[in-house]
Amino acid sequence: MPEKTYDLLSMGRSSIDLYSSDIGAPFDEITRFDAFVGGCPTNVSVATARQKHKTALLTGLGADPVGDFLLRFLKAEGVETRFSPRKPDHRTSAVILGIEPPDRFPLVYYREGCADIELTIDDVLAAPVATSRALFISGTGLSKEPSRSATLFAAQQAKAADTTVYLDLDFRADQWHDPRAYGVVIRSTLPWVDVVIGSENEVKASAVTEASQVTIEHSQISDPSIRGDLNAAIQTLLDTGSGTLVLKRGTEGAAVYPSNEPVIEAAPFEVEVVNILGAGDAFAGGLIAGRLRGWDWHKSARLGCANGAIVVTQPGCANFMPTAEQSIRFIEARGGF
Numbered sequence: 001m002p003e004k005t006y007d008l009l010s011m012g013r014s015s016i017d018l019y020s021s022d023i024g025a026p027f028d029e030i031t032r033f034d035a036f037v038g039g040c041p042t043n044v045s046v047a048t049a050r051q052k053h054k055t056a057l058l059t060g061l062g063a064d065p066v067g068d069f070l071l072r073f074l075k076a077e078g079v080e081t082r083f084s085p086r087k088p089d090h091r092t093s094a095v096i097l098g099i100e101p102p103d104r105f106p107l108v109y110y111r112e113g114c115a116d117i118e119l120t121i122d123d124v125l126a127a128p129v130a131t132s133r134a135l136f137i138s139g140t141g142l143s144k145e146p147s148r149s150a151t152l153f154a155a156q157q158a159k160a161a162d163t164t165v166y167l168d169l170d171f172r173a174d175q176w177h178d179p180r181a182y183g184v185v186i187r188s189t190l191p192w193v194d195v196v197i198g199s200e201n202e203v204k205a206s207a208v209t210e211a212s213q214v215t216i217e218h219s220q221i222s223d224p225s226i227r228g229d230l231n232a233a234i235q236t237l238l239d240t241g242s243g244t245l246v247l248k249r250g251t252e253g254a255a256v257y258p259s260n261e262p263v264i265e266a267a268p269f270e271v272e273v274v275n276i277l278g279a280g281d282a283f284a285g286g287l288i289a290g291r292l293r294g295w296d297w298h299k300s301a302r303l304g305c306a307n308g309a310i311v312v313t314q315p316g317c318a319n320f321m322p323t324a325e326q327s328i329r330f331i332e333a334r335g336g337f
Contacts (some may be wrong), residue, residue: 001162002130005290006080007053009132011124011154012141013039013116013170013286014059014084015093016066019316023274027106034318038095039116040138040170040281045079047285047307047321052083054293058127058154060115060147066092068117069277073318083127087115099315104275109136117147122155130161133233134288139170139202142185147178155192163292167242168284169198171205183208190241190306197246197284207233221230223273244303246287253305254287256297266301269309269334278317282307285321 017038020030037046042059049055057079063086070092070285074081093114098106111117119141129135141151142278158165167189176182186206190196198206207228237245238259245257253268286307290300306327314320322330331337 002275003288004133004163005054005130006056006128006132008043008045008048008134008136008288009058009083009128010041010048010055010136011058011119011127011151012041012138012147013093014042014061014070015039015056015095016069017095017097017317019097019275020099021315022280023099023315024101026100030098032314033096034315035069037070037318038278038316039093040140040168041075041136042070042246042286043286043318043321044136044168045276046074046077047282048289048292048319049077049079049322051285051289051324051327054080056128056132057084058119058123059084059154060087060118060123062086062089062090062092062115063088064092066094066184067089075259083123085119085123085126085291087118090115097275097277099275101194101275102297105243105275105277107277109172111175116141117144119147119150121146121150121153124157127154129154129157129163132163133292134164135167136166136168136284136288138168139182139186140172140175142189142253143172143175143182148185152189152192157190159192164195165193166191166195166197166284166288168280170204171198171202179205179208182206187237187240190237193242195246196237196242197248197280197287199248199250199280203237203247204230205229205259209235234316244297248278248283248308250276254283254301258297262302264301266298266305268305269330270308271313273312274313278320279308279312281317282311282321286327289324302331302337303327
């Protein structure tokens with residue numbers, strides 16, 4: 001097997017995030033926005049880098065000032081960006097978010113013709129898949145071609161090189177032409193995945209076979225309402241090929257389902273919520289960092305829960321990911337792992 005140069009290669013979505021600085025204001029009354037960096041795999045790359053791991057990012061960026069904005073931030077964070085191509089005929093993605101704590105966060109994606117969905121198999125071949133200890137991919141990267149084929153190819157290449165593959169289910173219903181297609185594509189990807197990370201609704205959406213089981217709520221950041229049995233959905237994903245499933249449960253912590261082993265519970269940390277967007281990515285970054293350190297599932301999931309708890313007290317995503325020292329101080333101040 002090739003020598004591993006990077007701890008993590010994160011692949012997929014990136015964006016400029018314009019978040020309301022009028023906390024609590026209804027969306028149509030917002031007067032100001034703050035500019036941050038976002039996108040699930042991009043957030044995870046920053047979260048893992050701040051936990052002192054060598055991280056590279058494979059995303060697509062437009063040849064535009066927004067792409068320059070992202071690159072400047074990522075380079076300052078120590079995330080390797082030379083594998084992220086510029087796509088001259090496409091724009092860097094954007095997100096606009098209202099912040100109305102504790103449970104309303106209206107979100108609008110601007111992803112028509114976006115650069116990151118234009119990642120190709122050639123882009124993957126130019127990236128350090130085989131020389132990374134872990135590969136992180138996301139559901140949105142599987143939503144359209146050519147990114148779908150490129151993401152599947154990356155997962156297959158990683159498995160062949162003994163690189164651990166993490167899949168964040170990252171279900172954004174408005175990025176799919178049919179909610180049933182999401183489940184079909186996710187399940188077809190699982191044989192090349194070692195660890196699946198997702199919320200209850202994302203896990204159930206991954207097992208959905210009928211569109212009637214999904215109710216789309218475009219006005220909220222929260223996942224669509226998914227009907228169905230959670231335990232059956234978990235078993236479906238484990239039986240389809242994933243070795244381990246990690247269930248993000250927000251204020252209830254997390255649960256790890258290793259295949260054919262007892263469930264591992266990780267307790268939450270109680271904090272006051274400002275913005276939930278990015279908490280799941282902070283969790284994933286902490287979980288992966290723990291596993292890269294050789295920690296067991298419980299300790300790794302607790303680090304993930306701590307990172308998520310820290311980020312929900314902040315107004316943005318990547319910009320507010322905690323450092324390793326901040327995470328440990330937070331955990332120790334609350335009784336330890």
